[in-house]
Amino acid sequence: MSARFTLVAGGAASGKSEFAERLILESGPLPRQYIATMEIFDQECRARVARHRAMRATKGFSTLECPVNLPGAPVPSGGAVLLECMTNLTANELFSPNGAGSPQAAEDSILAGVDRIMAGCARLVIVTGEVFSGGNRYAGNTDLYLRLLARVNRALAARADEVCEVVCGLPAWYKRENEVFA
Numbered sequence: 001m002s003a004r005f006t007l008v009a010g011g012a013a014s015g016k017s018e019f020a021e022r023l024i025l026e027s028g029p030l031p032r033q034y035i036a037t038m039e040i041f042d043q044e045c046r047a048r049v050a051r052h053r054a055m056r057a058t059k060g061f062s063t064l065e066c067p068v069n070l071p072g073a074p075v076p077s078g079g080a081v082l083l084e085c086m087t088n089l090t091a092n093e094l095f096s097p098n099g100a101g102s103p104q105a106a107e108d109s110i111l112a113g114v115d116r117i118m119a120g121c122a123r124l125v126i127v128t129g130e131v132f133s134g135g136n137r138y139a140g141n142t143d144l145y146l147r148l149l150a151r152v153n154r155a156l157a158a159r160a161d162e163v164c165e166v167v168c169g170l171p172a173w174y175k176r177e178n179e180v181f182a
Contacts, residue, residue, distance in 0.1 A: 003081070003117070003124040006162040009153065011130055015169030017084060020125045024082045025059060027123040031079035032061045037089040039067040039096060067092045068099045070113025077120040086110075086128035086156070090149045095141070103148045110152055114159065128153055130165060
């Protein structure tokens with residue numbers, strides 16, 4: 001089995017998360033899993049995670065916290081998977097003490113995890129942030145992180161059946177059903 005895969009990109013508060021969730025809900029009566037990639041550092045993070053879990057539970061999602069090591073994520077076969085957000089996962093793999101460490105190791109781990117999930121589920125939607133719209137010169141580790149995220153985003157777009165960017169809650173499709181839009 002190979003999943004139908006949609007990559008949803010967008011800026012902060014663009015509506016990308018809501019759109020991605022809608023894609024999963026529209027995929028039919030498949031078991032739904034949400035892979036959450038935020039690392040929980042404090043009580044504020046714990047409260048946010050609890051709110052999001054409760055909100056998704058009413059929509060039939062089970063939640064898997066996976067801030068690093070996506071290849072080890074126990075994803076049930078045949079379901080619909082929403083992975084949010086590639087920006088967190090990339091940062092965690094690069095900077096977390098439990099992460100892959102180097103940019104190449106982080107990229108390899110992320111892509112191996114995505115390939116593993118795609119091979120087992122029926123539907124995959126990944127949310128990611130768009131990068132470099134605010135410029136292309138950043139200092140130190142920020143530049144390293146953004147360049148890694150850009151490489152991961154390009155690799156995911158190449159694997160995806162569909163790619164869109166959400167702006168003001170509206171999807172702009174770049175790739176859909178084997179078509180590439182100019």
